[in-house]
Structure formats: C-alpha cells, structure tokens
Amino acid sequence: xxxxxxxxxxxxxxxxxxxxxxxxxxxxxxxxxxxxxxxxxxxxxxxxxxxxxxxxxxxxxxxxxxxxxxxxxxxxxxxxxxxxxxxxxxxxxxxxxxxxxxxxxxxxxxxxxxxxxxxxxxxxxxxxxxxxxxxxxxxxxxxxxxxxxxxxxxxxxxxxxxxxxxxxxxxxxxxxxxxxxxxxxxxxxxxxxxxxxxxxxxxxxxxxxxxxxxxxxxxxxxxxxxxxxxxxxxxxxxxxxxxxxxxxxxxxxxxxxxxxxxxxxxxxxxxxxxxxxxxxxxxxxxxxxxxxxxxxxxxxxxxxxxx
Numbered sequence: 001x002x003x004x005x006x007x008x009x010x011x012x013x014x015x016x017x018x019x020x021x022x023x024x025x026x027x028x029x030x031x032x033x034x035x036x037x038x039x040x041x042x043x044x045x046x047x048x049x050x051x052x053x054x055x056x057x058x059x060x061x062x063x064x065x066x067x068x069x070x071x072x073x074x075x076x077x078x079x080x081x082x083x084x085x086x087x088x089x090x091x092x093x094x095x096x097x098x099x100x101x102x103x104x105x106x107x108x109x110x111x112x113x114x115x116x117x118x119x120x121x122x123x124x125x126x127x128x129x130x131x132x133x134x135x136x137x138x139x140x141x142x143x144x145x146x147x148x149x150x151x152x153x154x155x156x157x158x159x160x161x162x163x164x165x166x167x168x169x170x171x172x173x174x175x176x177x178x179x180x181x182x183x184x185x186x187x188x189x190x191x192x193x194x195x196x197x198x199x200x201x202x203x204x205x206x207x208x209x210x211x212x213x214x215x216x217x218x219x220x221x222x223x224x225x226x227x228x229x230x231x232x233x234x235x236x237x238x239x240x241x242x243x244x245x246x247x248x249x250x251x252x253x254x255x256x257x258x259x260x261x262x263x264x265x266x267x268x269x270x271x272x273x274x275x276x277x278x279x280x281x282x283x284x285x286x287x288x289x290x291x292x293x294x295x296x297x298x299x300x301x302x303x304x305x306x307x
Contacts (some may be wrong), residue, residue, distance in 0.1 A: 042159035044127050045279060047167065049271065050215055053127035053156075054117045055134055057081075060097030065137045066212050067167060073169065073175040073294045075212050076137045079121075080182050082198035084190075088115035089306050091134055093193055100130075111281075118279065119307060121186075122205055122242045123214055126279045129154035130187065134273055136168045139176050143169050184209060207247060218248035218272055226293040230260040231304035239307070240299065244276070252293065263299030270294060280307075 045051045051067045053125065067074055080098035091102060103112030110128035117125050132152030135143030148165035156164070181187055186209060188202035225244055229237040234256065241251040249272060250276030264282035266273055267289040276295070277284040282303075289296040 011279075025250070041107055042163060043157045043164050044155075044160050047163050047274070049126065049217070050126045050213070051164070052123060052213060053129060053133070054110075054123075054125045055129050055137065056100045056113060056131055057134065057192055058131045062096055062113070062117070062135060063137055064117065064121075064125060065133075067164065068212075069167065070216070072171065073177065074171060075177045075179065077123075077179045077181055077209070077212070079117075080180075080187070080199055081194070082192070083181075083187060084198055084200050085116055085120045088112060088119050091227050094225045095192065095194075095198065110155065111251045114155075115307065116244060119239060120201060122239070122246050124243055124247045124275075124279055126275070127156055127160075128155060136164050137176075139171070139173050141169065176215075179209075179212075210246060214248040215272075216248070219292075221270075221272075223249040223270070223272055223294040224252040224292070225249050226289070226291070227251060227255070228296065228298040229254060229256045230258060230262065230298065230300045232259040233304045236299060236304045236307055240287065240297065245281070247272070247275075249295070251280070260300040261302055262298070263296045263302035263306075264300070266295065268295035 009163065029138050045067070047069055049069070052160060053065050055063045057063055062079040062081075063080065064077040064093060065074060066077070079096055081095065083096040084093060085096055085099065086092070087094050087099060089106070089108070091106065091112075094102060098114050099113050100110065103109050106112060110130065114125050114128040117123055128199055132150055132151040133147050133154060133156075135145070135147030144165050149237050181221055185206050186202060187199040189201045191196065192198040192200070227241060229239050231237065237254050237256075241254065244251050265285055266280075266282045267285045267287055268276075269288060273284060273295050276282070276297070280303075282297070
C-alpha cells in the first residue's frame with residue numbers, strides 16, 4: 001500500500017467515525033417519534049391491562065380474543081354462528097351471524113356486535129373489529145402484520161393496532177389458547193325461534209371462563225360499585241352488575257329511582273372507571289364518587305334503549 005493510499009484509507013475511516021453519531025441520532029429520533037405516535041394514537045390499550053376484543057369472522061362466527069400482558073398470553077374464544085342472541089338496542093332476537101350485517105343496516109357498525117356480546121355473554125368487550133383483525137389471534141406473522149397495517153372496520157386506533165401486533169408477534173404458540181364456547185357448558189343445543197337447531201345460553205359464566213376475563217388488580221383492590229338505576233328497566237341494572245363482577249369488582253348497591261331520560265354517567269378516578277366508561281360508552285364525570293363507593297354508575301332510559 002502506497003503512502004497516498006494509506007492516507008486516503010485513514011481519511012475514510014475518520015469520516016465514517018463522524019457519520020456514526022449522526023446515524024445513531026437519527027435512529028433515536030425515529031424511535032422517539034414512533035413512541036410518541038403510539039402514545040398519541042392509542043385509545044383502548046396501554047399494554048398493561050387485559051384487553052378483550054370481539055372479531056367478526058368471515059364464516060359467520062365470532063372470536064373474542066383476550067390479551068393478557070401480565071401472564072403473556074392470548075385466549076381466543078369462538079362463538080358459533082348459529083348461537084341465538086338478543087341484539088342490543090332492542091332490535092330483537094337473531095342468530096349471531098346476522099348481527100354484523102344488522103349493525104351495518106342500523107348504521108352503528110361493529111358497535112352493535114360489541115354491545116350484543118356484552119349484553120348476552122357478559123364478556124367485558126370494549127373493542128370490535130371485522131375479520132381482518134383475526135391475524136392478531138392467529139399466531140401467523142404475515143397475518144399479524146396485515147392486521148396491524150391493512151384496512152378493515154374497527155374502533156381500534158393505529159396505535160392500538162401496533163401495540164396489539166407487537167404483543168402478538170412476541171408470543172409463541174404455546175401462549176395461545178383456543179376455546180370453543182359450544183364445549184364450555186355456557187351454551188346448550190336447542191331449537192331456535194326460526195325452527196333450526198343451534199345454541200342458546202345456559203346458566204352463568206363458567207369459572208374457567210371467568211378467570212380469562214377477570215382482572216387480578218381489580219380483585220386485589222376490592223373495588224366496590226354503586227348503580228343508580230333511573231332506566232325503569234331493572235333487568236338492565238342486573239346485566240350491568242353481572243358484567244362488572246366478571247371484571248373483578250363488587251356491585252355493593254343498586255338503587256332504583258324515578259325514571260329519567262338520561263343515558264349513562266360514571267363517577268370514579270381509578271383505571272377501572274376509565275375501562276368501564278369505554279366498555280359502556282358512558283360519560284366520565286370529573287367529580288369523585290359519593291359515599292363509601294370506589295365507583296358510581298347512573299343509568300337512564302337512554303342507556304336502556306341502546307343496551
């Protein structure tokens with residue numbers, strides 16, 4: 001190597017050394033932008049608490065996918081398409097496979113499916129999505145990436161989809177459990193109102209399913225809830241109480257009062273109040289709950305009409 005070549009090589013090495021800090025700075029800036037993007041575009045999941053989402057299957061069934069970051073696992077519960085349910089918003093009795101199309105016709109989209117699952121099965125589902133989101137439950141890398149970035153109807157924000165996708169990609173197949181609700185004891189075979197064979201609900205939620213949805217932190221805190229019922233329909237308050245207890249809290253009091261046309265309001269400053277606000281689409285008040293309760297809910301006729 002000539003002296004000129006040696007000097008040129010040393011100069012090139014020094015220039016590369018100068019570029020490295022700049023490249024690292026760009027990488028750090030991009031990472032910071034990505035984290036900020038996640039924070040600003042996330043509504044339903046913080047990657048710390050359980051998240052339940054209902055996914056409309058193209059075959060007509062439904063998958064309720066429960067993400068559990070504390071135990072690092074995903075549980076997928078399949079609901080048969082010929083399961084008879086009572087649609088929310090007082091829209092009558094239907095087979096499960098008709099609910100998605102009914103929501104589209106009623107111009108409420110997948111919210112009807114979510115609310116119908118909450119109403120009938122008492123699953124605390126706050127997220128709904130069309131079939132594209134099945135990639136999150138599949139364990140397949142390509143399908144998960146499609147669920148993260150490809151378009152489909154859902155109330156998830158992009159930040160939520162990225163968080164869910166990252167969580168799903170990090171799990172092995174041994175951390176995924178698939179359950180068939182028809183084999184759980186929560187459904188039984190019966191002749192449906194249209195004369196065909198199918199499934200209807202049977203009894204209360206089994207303990208093995210209760211564990212899937214209950215939040216250990218809510219149970220540990222021993223949160224107590226009060227329901228003020230001005231809906232004029234005592235069944236609605238009872239159904240809400242069952243959902244709350246599935247989540248791990250205790251409904252300590254239900255008071256029936258004069259009917260009011262209001263919808264739903266929640267008083268509470270803990271994370272559970274925010275979760276319940278999203279689940280029931282209620283208004284979260286700034287004032288703290290009164291009395292000895294950790295959280296207070298007031299439901300009116302407007303809520304009963306849409307639940």
